[in-house]
Amino acid sequence: MSDVIAGVHMDNLGSRLRDERLKAGMTLRELARQANVSPSFVSQIENGKSQPSVATLYTFSRLLGIAVDDLFDEGWAQQPVQLVDGWGPDGDKNPVNAWHPSEFANRISLVHPSHRSHLDMAEGVVWERLAATPEQGVNFMKIVYAPGATSTPGGELLSHDSYEYGYVLRGSVQVTVGTEEFLLHEGESLGFDSNIPHVLRNIGDVDFEGVWFVHGRRH
Known part of the structure; x- marks a missing residue:
């Protein structure tokens, strides 16, 4: 993991999620009910005591009616260079x-590189935004998964309305898409329809680093 990310205390993702929940006029308990998690878990995330998984982040963004890219820490990106x-x-x-x-x-x-906005999530998963555009539902990121990390808490499959394209920079990652399983190594890449249930796992003993592009569908 880069020194920049390792040296940063947990970012204020929780407070941003709380702000978006309040803007949506949703109570903490209602968000927890719709996300099928406990109110205490939502509270811990909003107070910065816990970090959401990738799956939880997608669930919260869907329920709050926002794009995941709206949750990147712009304040960090706007610090003096x-x-x-x-x-x-x-x-x-x-x-x-x-x-x-x-x-x-x-x-x-x-x-x-030292001023990328980022999201720190559970199990040592970090997303760093590589570029920002006004286009909604688009994420161009460097992603890092610590050894043993998965994109969902229990390794269950996740689906969302977009397409994903990934390229492995370092380490390896196991990607399950539907009933297919792929083990990608450095220099390998893939693309898939994110509506197909899928999950990413780092089954290696070093950090997995990759470039990931997630593009939402146009309706």
Whole structure:
């Protein structure tokens, strides 16, 4: 796991979920009932004492009527950028400096590795946003799964209305899609319809790192 993520205390994902719940006019108990979890579990997440799994995050976002990408910690991404070996807003290695001001400037997303917004979840699962776009239901991420981590608490299969594409950077990951099981190693990739129940597991003894692109369906 990167030093940036390892050095950060649990982010305020819980407080953001609480804010979205209040905006939706939903009580804690009602969210717990609809998500089929205990009110104390929701309370622990909102108070930063527990972290949701990937499956729980998708369930909460669906019930609250928001996209998962709305939950990334924008405050972290907007911290002042420090120059690192020429990188940063004024650095000579920053690709932005190769662009002249134009009407496209507000449609370009450049993110330095040390300033990616992120989501820390249960079992050592971390999502880091690689770029932000105004398009809803799109996540372009680096994902990290600690040894033994799964995308659902009990390893049950999860489905959601999107497509997923993944590429393994380091380690390996077992991906179950429906009745098919795939073990992907460094350099291998796959894509699948996320409506098919699926689950990711790191069955290795080192962190799995990958680039993941999740694209919601257009209705």
